Amino acid sequence: MPRAEKGRSPAPPGERSTHVPHDAPPREHGSRGGDDRTGERRRRSTEQAHDPRELAQQLRVDSLRASTRAGSGHPTSSLSAADLMAVLLCDYLRWDLGHPENPNNDHVIFSKGHASPLLYAMFKAAGVISDAELLSFRRFRSRLEGHPVPTLPWVDVATGSLGQGLPFGVGIALSGKYLEKIPYRVWVLLGDSEMSEGSIWEAFDHARHYQLGNIIAILDMNRLGQRGQTPLGWNSAAYAERARAFGWRALEIDGHDPSAISAAYAEALRAPDAPALIVARTMKGRGVSLVEDKDGWHGKALDEAQCAKAIEELGGVRDIVIEPEAPAPGQPAPRPTTEPLRLPTYERSTDVATRRAYGDALKALGAARADIVALDGEVNNSTFAQEFAEAHPDRYFEMFISEQQMVAAAVGMSVRRWSPFASTFAAFLSRAYDFVRMAAVSRADIRLCGSHAGVSIGEDGPSQMGLEDLAMMRAVHGSTVLYPCCANQTARLVAAMADQEGIVYLRTTREKTPVLYGSTEPFPIGGSKVLREAPHDHVTIIAAGITVHEALKAHAALEASGLSARVVDAYCVKPIDAAGIRAAVRATAGNAIVVEDHWAEGGLGDAVLESLAGEEPVAARVVHLAVREMPGSGSPAELLHAAEIDASSIAGAARRLCALSPS
Numbered sequence: 001m002p003r004a005e006k007g008r009s010p011a012p013p014g015e016r017s018t019h020v021p022h023d024a025p026p027r028e029h030g031s032r033g034g035d036d037r038t039g040e041r042r043r044r045s046t047e048q049a050h051d052p053r054e055l056a057q058q059l060r061v062d063s064l065r066a067s068t069r070a071g072s073g074h075p076t077s078s079l080s081a082a083d084l085m086a087v088l089l090c091d092y093l094r095w096d097l098g099h100p101e102n103p104n105n106d107h108v109i110f111s112k113g114h115a116s117p118l119l120y121a122m123f124k125a126a127g128v129i130s131d132a133e134l135l136s137f138r139r140f141r142s143r144l145e146g147h148p149v150p151t152l153p154w155v156d157v158a159t160g161s162l163g164q165g166l167p168f169g170v171g172i173a174l175s176g177k178y179l180e181k182i183p184y185r186v187w188v189l190l191g192d193s194e195m196s197e198g199s200i201w202e203a204f205d206h207a208r209h210y211q212l213g214n215i216i217a218i219l220d221m222n223r224l225g226q227r228g229q230t231p232l233g234w235n236s237a238a239y240a241e242r243a244r245a246f247g248w249r250a251l252e253i254d255g256h257d258p259s260a261i262s263a264a265y266a267e268a269l270r271a272p273d274a275p276a277l278i279v280a281r282t283m284k285g286r287g288v289s290l291v292e293d294k295d296g297w298h299g300k301a302l303d304e305a306q307c308a309k310a311i312e313e314l315g316g317v318r319d320i321v322i323e324p325e326a327p328a329p330g331q332p333a334p335r336p337t338t339e340p341l342r343l344p345t346y347e348r349s350t351d352v353a354t355r356r357a358y359g360d361a362l363k364a365l366g367a368a369r370a371d372i373v374a375l376d377g378e379v380n381n382s383t384f385a386q387e388f389a390e391a392h393p394d395r396y397f398e399m400f401i402s403e404q405q406m407v408a409a410a411v412g413m414s415v416r417r418w419s420p421f422a423s424t425f426a427a428f429l430s431r432a433y434d435f436v437r438m439a440a441v442s443r444a445d446i447r448l449c450g451s452h453a454g455v456s457i458g459e460d461g462p463s464q465m466g467l468e469d470l471a472m473m474r475a476v477h478g479s480t481v482l483y484p485c486c487a488n489q490t491a492r493l494v495a496a497m498a499d500q501e502g503i504v505y506l507r508t509t510r511e512k513t514p515v516l517y518g519s520t521e522p523f524p525i526g527g528s529k530v531l532r533e534a535p536h537d538h539v540t541i542i543a544a545g546i547t548v549h550e551a552l553k554a555h556a557a558l559e560a561s562g563l564s565a566r567v568v569d570a571y572c573v574k575p576i577d578a579a580g581i582r583a584a585v586r587a588t589a590g591n592a593i594v595v596e597d598h599w600a601e602g603g604l605g606d607a608v609l610e611s612l613a614g615e616e617p618v619a620a621r622v623v624h625l626a627v628r629e630m631p632g633s634g635s636p637a638e639l640l641h642a643a644e645i646d647a648s649s650i651a652g653a654a655r656r657l658c659a660l661s662p663s
Contacts, residue, residue, distance in 0.1 A: 050322065052258040055125060056086035058318040060287050061311050062121035062134060068307040070138035073146065076285035076297045078118035080222035080255070081189060084280055087261040088187060088218075089122055092269075095324040097128045100153040104327035106184050107156055107172050107415075111165020112191030112220065113147040114299070120144050123154060127321045150443050156415045158441035161434055163197025166190060166217055167405050170203045171412015173215040174397060179373065179418065181333040185269070186215045192232070193225040195239065199435075201246070202405040204275075208247030210397075211273040216265070219277060220255065222284040226298045236279045243277040255280025287314050335370035342368070343495060345519035346487040351512035354545075355451040357487035358508050359384025361494035362421055366392040369498065373413055375399050377406050377424035383451045383508075385423045403428050407435040410446040419445070419498050426450025426466025426507060433472055440477045440503050447497045448473075451508040454597030455631045455639040456546045458510070462631050466507070471602025473505040474574045480525060481574040483507040483604075485548035486516040489571060492523045500525060509546050511636050516548070516569075528577035530584065532567040538661075539591040539654045540566045540584045544573060544604050547595045550640065553647035558654055565654060573604055578611035582618050590620040591661055593653050595645050600626035621661065623653045 059082040067073030088108075096102040110119050120137060123129045129144075136142040143151050147160030157168045169188040176182050194200060207215055223233050232238050240250035251267060253260040261280070268276035285291030288310040290302070302310060311317060344360040346352050366372045366388050373395045380386040380398075389396040399406035403424055410420035429436070429450050439446055453466040473481045480500050484490040490508065497504045516531070523529075531548070532555050539558075543551040548569050555565045568584050570576060585592045592612075596604040605624040612618045627643045640646040 050090055052083065052086040052090045054318065055090060055320050055322060056082040056258075057287070057314050058125060058320050059086055059118055059121040061314050061317055062124055063117035064288070064302060064307050064310055065317075066117045066120060066134050066137040066144075067301040068304060069135045071301055072138060072299075073117050073301050074114040074299050075117055075301060076291050077112060077115045077191070077222070078121070079286045079288060079291075080282040080284045081112075081115060081118055081220040082286065083256045083258060084189070084218055084220065084261055084282070085118060085122055087258050087265065089125065089322055089324060091262060092265045093187070093324045094184070094327040095126070096326055097126050097154060097324065102327060103180070103332050104182055104184055104329070106327065107169070107186045109157060109165040109169050109186065109188045110148055110159055111188050111194060112162070113159030113165070115189070115191070115220075116144070116146065116148050119148055123152075125320055125322050126324060128154065149441060157411060157444070158438055161438050162191065162194035163199040164408060164435060164438055166203040167199050167408030167435070168412045168415075169215050169217075170206050170212065170405065171409035172415055173207070173212040173412075174210060174409060175413050175416040175418060176214050177210070177212060179333070179395065179413070180416065183328055184214065188215065188217045190217055190219045192219060192221045192223070192230045195219070196231060199404040199408070202402040203408070204243065204246040204248060206399070206402065206405050206409070207275040212275050213272040215275045216268045217275070217277045219279045220282055221279055222282040223293070224284045224295055224298065228295055234281055236281055239279045240277070243279075247274070249274050249276045250279060251276065252279045253281070255282035256286060289313065338368055338370050340368060341365065341495060343491045343519070344487075345491075346515045348515050348518060350515050352487035352515055353509060353512045354484050354487060354490040355382070355508040355510060356384050357490035358423070358449055358451070358494055358506065359387035361491040363387040363391045364491075365495060365498055366395060369419070371417070371419045372498065373397070373418045373420050375406050375410055375420060375422040377401060377403050377428060379424055379451075382425070383423040383449060385421075403432040404435050407432040407439065407446070407448070411435070411439045411442060411444045414444045414446055419447070421447045421449065421497070423449035423451065425464060426453040426469040427464055429466070430468060430472065436473070436476055436503060440479065444503070445501050447500075447504045447506070449506045449508060452510045453507045454509070454546060455627055455643050456509060456511055456597055456636045458636040458639065459633045461633045465631065467599045467627055468602075469505070469507060470573055470596070470598050470604060471606075473503070474602060474607065476503050478502040479574060480504045480572070481507070482571060483544040483573055484571050485545050485569055486513060488515055488517045488519045488521065489523055491519075492521070493571070496523065496525055507545060511546065513546065513549055523571060526572055526575045526577060528571065528580045529569040530566065530580075531569055532565065534564045534566070537564045537566040537588045538658050539563070539593060540568060540588045541650060541654065542568045542570050542581060542584075542592060542594045542604070542608055544570045544596060546597050546640075547645055550645065550647045551595060551650055554650035554654065557647065557651045561655075563654060563658055570604060570608070573607055576607045576611050578614055581608055581611050582616060585612060585618050585620050589661060590618065591657050592620050593623045593625065593650060593657065595625040595650055597640070597643070597645055598626055600624060600628055621657060623657055625649060625653060
């Protein structure tokens with residue numbers, strides 16, 4: 001369902017009019033009925049309340065007022081799309097704004113999020129925000145931020161990083177067609193500059209592949225970008241041809257003609273299995289002679305005098321209130337029955353890859369919970385997401401080699417209250433990093449799994465080695481970063497991921513590794529495990545994932561030479577167990593070694609150093625073993641040794657550190 005709990009919910013509206021079928025002509029403006037509860041609102045409106053031309057002018061005026069009051073914003077980008085949104089709001093949008101949690105509501109996504117003044121003007125016209133709130137645009141603590149975020153209950157996803165709205169919309173549309181089977185529509189307003197983004201065409205491809213007739217993209221082709229003309233300018237035929245080449249229907253229209261807009265919307269809704277692109281030729285700054293179709297006005301607000309003159313040119317301030325049509329009746333498809341969670345178990349000391357355990361655990365989680373969905377980037381036989389795909393095909397979505405769309409689809413499904421797990425090689429998630437970053441801005445709850453991490457993957461070489469992923473994911477606001485070292489630990493952490501809020505990342509290993517823990521061992525988020533300790537340990541070795549096994553080998557070698565080492569498995573890299581690490585390092589007189597199969601920057605080593613320098617700082621001598629030279633091909637053992645993160649390197653570092661320490 002849409003996010004109802006974010007932000008204030010307005011008072012419930014009065015009765016709604018009946019649904020207009022897709023093939024029906026647009027309603028006569030002002031023809032909708034209603035009881036006395038809605039009559040008062042309509043009496044407050046002008047006689048032209050349901051005239052989209054008048055509404056478009058109001059949207060323009062309010063976009064100018066809000067941005068001028070703020071002293072910043074993107075009014076000209078809002079003016080160009082006002083007619084498109086006025087017709088949508090008057091005649092086609094099925095939006096129960098009084099109940100944003102209504103599962104049958106249409107979804108509206110401003111992919112060109114910089115046109116937020118227009119979106120907020122629509123909210124005012126729909127009666128869900130006041131004029132005073134409209135004029136709080138961009139102020140500190142206002143819900144009306146510079147670009148839309150889901151602190152407003154009618155906003156599904158954060159936009160503003162261009163090229164993301166349509167991919168998010170694909171995820172929402174996938175849920176409606178395949179998971180919930182509800183006939184809501186997803187309307188996405190696109191800017192022409194963002195049509196240069198590769199992620200847009202990943203979305204085009206997937207909407208065609210999955211036959212998403214419930215998504216309608218509206219291209220505001222106003223010709224001008226931030227610094228001049230876009231690559232195609234007003235070449236609407238080129239946009240249409242590209243869309244058709246991707247299997248979409250494409251309609252070219254005058255984006256300032258309400259009749260043409262209405263006809264295009266009606267036509268777009270006719271085919272249930274084919275997405276539609278409406279290419280609307282518009283003018284940036286439409287209706288204001290000072291800025292209309294003029295370069296150099298992107299992202300600039302008019303001053304007070306310019307704004308007053310522009311409002312006069314647009315016919316003055318209006319107070320039109322529109323009540324969008326109620327959504328079509330219907331209920332979500334019943335979710336499958338569930339069963340108790342039966343996680344896979346593995347015998348201790350057997351060798352099992354953690355990526356294998358991820359797939360096994362995800363399959364079990366899918367059987368136990370009907371809200372679990374899985375996506376993969378065409379490597380599910382390597383990530384082992386294929387286990388879920390084979391067991392729960394109705395809740396599995398193949399995203400092919402489109403990592404941006406994969407993450408975006410996961411975000412879209414989280415909007416509809418699913419619990420998505422998306423997997424690919426850790427290295428390839430770097431391509432989707434901006435989507436991960438924006439997922440956090442969207443307050444999305446998604447789970448990501450990156451396999452084949454580190455030099456330990458072996459012969460495939462550095463292009464396939466995820467060596468930046470821990471740093472990337474740690475930097476995401478509110479994220480959780482997990483790096484298990486054995487199969488039973490992985491299974492337990494996969495189960496914990498399902499209920500963890502925010503962006504949750506699990507790093508898995510290609511190689512088979514010994515099972516270290518029993519199947520019932522608990523692994524709380526934010527915890528760590530001490531695998532080896534003695535009363536008089538000389539040094540603490542902190543490791544995670546593959547290097548835990550190297551640390552245990554080093555422990556054995558050190559013990560044989562008379563040095564006692566404490567071994568800490570820091571399976572939760574974020575939030576790291578700072579208290580546990582400080583206690584371990586204090587117990588070994590401040591001697592610590594951190595070892596990780598990752599670049600030296602931003603990963604486990606930095607997490608440990610931050611914890612030692614935190615609220616209760618520890619005087620420590622820390623040796624940080626990490627990958628510091630560009631690796632090549634080789635066996636896992638050769639590459640771990642070359643990077644100096646294997647058992648012999650750890651043992652050597654421990655001996656040198658202890659030799660320098662006071663006795």
